[in-house]
Amino acid sequence: MSLKVQIKKIADVKTPFYAHKGDSGVDLYAAEDYFLKPMERKLIGTGIKVTIPNGYEAQIRPKSGMALHHGISHANSIGTIDSSYRGEIKIPMINFGDKPYMIEKGKKIGQMVF
Secondary structure, rough: OOOOOOOOOOOOOOOOOOOOOOOOOEEEEEEOOOEEEOOOOOEEEEEEEEEEOOOEEEEOOOHHHHHHHEEEEEEEOOOEEEEEEEOOOOOOEOOOOOOOOEEEOEEEEEEEEE
């Protein structure tokens, strides 16, 4: 089965893509730099908008490596993007670690699964 999703870039970021055959999700990249302090939460833009067919959703999931190595995750664990949403995808990032963490523009901050 093939699902047609339109992706519109609204910032200078990488277009999400499946890195390997059989991957369940595409990586999302930060559209901005931000210095995230311990226990701080910040909404980070991805620089993209999506058009998802009616009846489907996109789930935004954290990157396990960021959580394991730096204590960085998503404040809502898994986020849902409904088919009716047309705004920029933004991710509520949180630093559970004890050291500040630099979110760098162009670096992976999540993954999107349809």
